[in-house]
Amino acid sequence: MSTAVNRRWLLASRPEGAPVVENFRFDEAVLPVPGPGEMLLRVIYLSLDPYMRGRMSDAKSYAAPVPIGGLMEGETVAEVMESHNPDFVPGDIVLARIGWQSYGLSDGSGVRKIARGSVPISTALGVLGMPGLTAYAGLKNIGMPKAGETVVVAAASGPVGSAVGQIARIRGARAVGIAGGAEKCAYLIDELGFDAAVDHRAPDFAEQLARACPDGIDVYFENVSGKVFDAVFPLFNQFARMPVCGTIAFYNATGFPEMETIVPALMRAVLTKRLRIQGFIVYDFASDYPDFARDMAGWIAEGRVKYREDVVDGIEKAPDAFIGLLKGKNFGKMVVRVGPDSIDE
Known part of the structure; x- marks a missing residue:
């Protein structure tokens, strides 16, 4: 342990538009030493998620930005190496928000133990973690799909979208996914059982989406916005619901000139169609976690929910992988394998 170093990524500068590698700074430091009540964690997997783009900006938001020179924020699956906390012992595998680094300290706040089982421990960052809960809670509390209704989800091959479509099917709804590429x-369709899928890169995307939704759209789970929303909007049925958990099409935008033309039509539709559009942050529905954990684990065991991970090896590749994520280059939940599952590997 004495020869190990803590490899980490810091925020070097705030992006203007899309992030570039130069916005990050690689750093090596001595291992932190746990104090009273603390524990030293060795990161095994680091989660990369679109919300991190917002943390790189100092625009007002629901969470504080990463300061310049600060450690990039992120959730991890880690192993307890040394513990002065009575609730954790060396060898425990935990879910902890300690950021883009190979080692970190925690006092145990917000840390959850992960039991090894039939699925990889990395799923605690995906289908059994924050993305899965986002899909579950957003549909349950805002989308509220009914049997026979049409549920459309953008970024449907990602960790949130793929879970949304599969849960909608379990609820008896018809699932239409929007994704990039054949x-x-x-x-x-072939692996996850969606009823239809539409490529948003197709020149006739809007027409294809309309054909895939002959009875209109009752629930649209918004992860993207932009041109995807433009094609969805005319298809809303009366009393349609739209949970909004992401607008990735705008994350790198420096202005919104297109909004000047859509706002009047949108507001008229909200009124005349009695639309329900509600943004949410996953932690708004933290009380749903026990039900989610039980249901999702059961659905996976039964084969009713499937998942896919996009694993990148090495913390040094985190910035490039994150930049690719924002461009839709990932296929499934993106995680970085920072270290071996066991120190004996």
């Missing part, structure tokens, strides 16, 4: 669309 391979991802085929995956939605």
Whole structure:
């Protein structure tokens, strides 16, 4: 342990538009030493998620930005190496928000133990973690799909979207996924059981979406916005619901000129169609976690929910992988394998 170093990524500068590698700074430091009540964690997997783009900005938001020179924020699956906390012992595998680094300290706040089982421990960052809960809670509390209704989800091959479509099917609804490219669309139908899939890169995307939703759209789970929403919007049925958990099309935007033309039509539709549009942060529905954990684990065991991970090896590749994520280059939940599952590997 004495020869180990803590490899980490810091925020070097705030992006203007899309992030570039130069916005990050690689750093090596001595291992932190746990104090009273603390524990030293060795990161095994680091989660990369679109919300991190917001943390790189100092625009007002629901969470504080990463300061310049600060450690990039992120959730991890880690192993307890040394513990002065009575609730954790060396060898425990935990879910902890300690950021883009190979080692970190925690006092145990917000840390949850992960039991090894039939699925990889990395799923605690995906289908059994924050993305899965986002899909579950957003549909349950805002989308509220009914049997026979049409549920459309953008970024459908990603960790949130893929879970949304599969849960909608379990609830008896018809699931239509929007994804980028023929391979991802085929995956939605052939592997995940979606009823239809539409490629948002197709020149006639809006027409294809309309054909895939002959009875209109009752629930649209918004992860993207932009041109995808433009095609969805005319298809809303009366009393349609739209949970909004992401607008990735705008994350790198420096202005919104297109909004000047859509706002009047949108507001009229909200009124005349009695639409319900509600943004949410997953932690708004933290009380749903026990039900989610039980249901999702059961659905996976029964084969009713499937998942896919996009694993990148090495913490040094985190910035490139994150930049690719924002461009839709990932296929499934993106995680970085920072270290071996066991120190004996």
